[in-house]
Amino acid sequence: MRKISLILSIFFLLISFQNVSAQKKSTKKKKAKPTIISCGVCNQKAIYLPKPEYPKAARSVRASGNVVVLVTIDEKGNVETAKAITGHILFRATSEKAALKAKFEPFTLSGKPVKAVGNIVYKLNEDFQYFCSDCPVGKIISAPKPVYPRRARKAKITGEVTVQVLVNEQGDVVSAKVLSGHRLLRKAAENAAYKAKFTPARMGENPIKFRAIIRYNFQP
Numbered sequence: 001m002r003k004i005s006l007i008l009s010i011f012f013l014l015i016s017f018q019n020v021s022a023q024k025k026s027t028k029k030k031k032a033k034p035t036i037i038s039c040g041v042c043n044q045k046a047i048y049l050p051k052p053e054y055p056k057a058a059r060s061v062r063a064s065g066n067v068v069v070l071v072t073i074d075e076k077g078n079v080e081t082a083k084a085i086t087g088h089i090l091f092r093a094t095s096e097k098a099a100l101k102a103k104f105e106p107f108t109l110s111g112k113p114v115k116a117v118g119n120i121v122y123k124l125n126e127d128f129q130y131f132c133s134d135c136p137v138g139k140i141i142s143a144p145k146p147v148y149p150r151r152a153r154k155a156k157i158t159g160e161v162t163v164q165v166l167v168n169e170q171g172d173v174v175s176a177k178v179l180s181g182h183r184l185l186r187k188a189a190e191n192a193a194y195k196a197k198f199t200p201a202r203m204g205e206n207p208i209k210f211r212a213i214i215r216y217n218f219q220p
Helices: 002-030 056-059 088-097 150-154 183-193
Strands: 036-041 046-048 065-072 080-085 107-109 110-125 126-132 140-142 159-167 173-180 201-203 206-208 212-219
Touching: 002 110, 036 107, 056 088, 065 088, 080 088, 080 110, 088 110, 150 183, 173 183, 183 212
Parallel strands: 036 110
Antiparallel strands: 065 080, 065 110, 107 110, 126 212, 159 173, 159 212, 201 206
């Protein structure tokens, strides 16, 4: 009887062990991989999509074009990873940096938040172009971006605004006059032009005033 009891005990222990192992394997399978959906081109789904900075190196060669960034978005709508897959090499790092700051409404599947993968497409153009019309030396140091007017953004108005500036002996803009551009964009371009800074121009040993042209490119 004792042998039979011992054999039965070992038998039941083996069955219990197999059940526990099966349950563990089942649990592992259930925790396998989170559900990930595709959002395609995700720009329109973003609730916050900052623009990439236009690099100085790109400005020096007047580079422009589109950059496509592959992103992974977590269940809370935050960008976990960003990798530029196409676009000018000078724009890729700034585009990835901007993409990591983007924010989305959480994506859902059957009512539950899920991860998503997709692309953010950035169009990078030179924010401004500059040339000096009557100075021998003066060069632009900085030209802050214009504030995109709400009315113009709402109406989806884009385009170029040309501003003529008068620069004093210290390199500061003392007057700005809009020569061309949409009326809803003109004031913003003029205000930005006043904040531009130039290296002082000289004629021989003497500092001089000069005029220059700044062209601002407004894009949404």
